[in-house]
Amino acid sequence: MRFALLQYPIVWADKAANLGLLHDRLEQIAGKADVAVLPEMFSTGFCTDRPDLAEPWGGDTCCRLQAMADSFHIAIAGSMICVEGNRLFNRGFLFRPIQSPLYQDKRHLYRRSGEDRFFHAGQEQMVWEYQGVRMRMLVCYDLRFPVWARQPRERRDMYDVLLCVANWPQVRIQYWDAMLASRATENQCYIVAVNPVGDDGMGLHYNGHSVAYDTRLVDLAAFRDDEEGTRIVELDMQVLQHFRDASPLWKDADQFELK
Numbered sequence: 001m002r003f004a005l006l007q008y009p010i011v012w013a014d015k016a017a018n019l020g021l022l023h024d025r026l027e028q029i030a031g032k033a034d035v036a037v038l039p040e041m042f043s044t045g046f047c048t049d050r051p052d053l054a055e056p057w058g059g060d061t062c063c064r065l066q067a068m069a070d071s072f073h074i075a076i077a078g079s080m081i082c083v084e085g086n087r088l089f090n091r092g093f094l095f096r097p098i099q100s101p102l103y104q105d106k107r108h109l110y111r112r113s114g115e116d117r118f119f120h121a122g123q124e125q126m127v128w129e130y131q132g133v134r135m136r137m138l139v140c141y142d143l144r145f146p147v148w149a150r151q152p153r154e155r156r157d158m159y160d161v162l163l164c165v166a167n168w169p170q171v172r173i174q175y176w177d178a179m180l181a182s183r184a185t186e187n188q189c190y191i192v193a194v195n196p197v198g199d200d201g202m203g204l205h206y207n208g209h210s211v212a213y214d215t216r217l218v219d220l221a222a223f224r225d226d227e228e229g230t231r232i233v234e235l236d237m238q239v240l241q242h243f244r245d246a247s248p249l250w251k252d253a254d255q256f257e258l259k
Contacts, residue, residue, distance in 0.1 A: 001133045003161075004033035004074075005231045007210040007223050009198030010045040010167075013053060018043045019064050025230060030072040033232050034131060038078030039165055039196040040140045041090065046167040046200060047081070048118045054083040057091070062101065069095040075130050078165050078194075079106065079139050087120045092137040092165060094128050102128045106139035107148055115141075125258075127159050133237060134159040140166040143179050143193075147258065151187045151250050158250065160237055164193035167200070170207040177209060184213040188244050190220075190235045197226050215243055 006025055011017040026036060040046065043061055044053045055061050061080055069076050075096045082091040082105075090106035105122025109115040125148070128135045136159045142148055143164055151158050162183055168176045176195065184191040190212065197208040212220040212233045221231040244250075 001035065001131060001161075001237070002033045002232055002234050003192045003212065004029050004036045005192060005194050005210045005212060005221055005223075005233070006036060006038050007194060007197060007208045007230075008228050009206075010039060010042060010196050010200070012045045012201035013047055013050060015043045015053065015061060019061065023064075023068055026068050026072045026074060026076070029230060029232065030074065033074055035075040035077060035094075037163060037165065037192050037194045038076065039194050040079045040167045041081060042078040042165075043080050046113070046202075048113050048115045050081075051083075051088060051118075054081045054088050057082050057084065057103065062093075062095075065093070065095045066101060069097045073097045077135075077137065077163050088118060089122065090115070090119050090139055092139045094130065094135070094137070096130055102126065104128075104137055104139075106142060108141045108145055110141045127157065133161060133235075135161045135163055138162065138164045138183075140164075140168060143176070143183065146183065146186065147256060149183050149187060150253070150256075151189070153250055153253055153255060155250070158189075158244075159187075160189055160240055161235060162187060162189050162191045164191065166193065166195045167206065168195045168209075169204040171204070173207060173209055177211075180211060181213060181217050184215055185217055188215045188240075188247075188249055190214055190240065192233070192235075197228055215240065
């Protein structure tokens with residue numbers, strides 16, 4: 001399966017501009033990739049005090065994402081601000097061509113930025129399937145909590161690709177680099193992680209470091225500091241399965257219960 005990593009600046013709090021830019025970028029890679037991976041809150045930037053930017057699931061942004069997925073025949077993964085009743089969520093999503101979209105809400109809310117006062121935490125762990133490939137998503141701060149990403153001990157429930165969509169600032173980028181590698185090797189999976197570049201409306205700078213690893217930590221796609229662009233990588237599930245068969249580490253993992 002071919003994954004496109006889209007590392008670009010986000011226009012702060014401007015959904016129309018970001019959706020227009022996304023359309024142009026997806027048009028350029030139509031037929032060249034199966035899944036396009038965007039940063040966290042791709043349409044607004046990491047706005048934690050703008051409830052006016054929230055939309056219901058199925059609103060205008062969702063409709064436009066589904067239309068792009070259908071038109072360019074590419075699945076689209078990222079996150080956006082959603083509202084349900086009087087509750088707001090940082091909602092990770094996968095829009096698939098000619099299929100219903102899938103979502104999982106961010107579990108761990110970054111209290112230093114006030115995200116915990118703005119959003120409600122997600123409770124469900126989801127495995128998404130597209131074209132026979134099973135995926136899990138981490139939304140930014142979720143990356144810091146390995147139990148949330150841990151593969152189950154039952155092989156039938158395992159995922160193949162761990163997606164991570166983020167707004168991870170340059171000042172803490174060393175943790176991003178280290179933890180992405182850890183999540184890939186401890187879960188015997190591919191990881192595809194996308195972070196933006198540029199400055200946000202809160203005075204933070206983002207220098208990217210989007211990357212794709214295999215479980216042996218072979219670097220399949222890595223961006224330089226502050227580099228803008230799209231990288232496409234092909235992930236071979238047969239190679240992954242061979243590695244898991246040769247070294248079935250999950251059988252020795254500790255069991256635990258999430259609460």
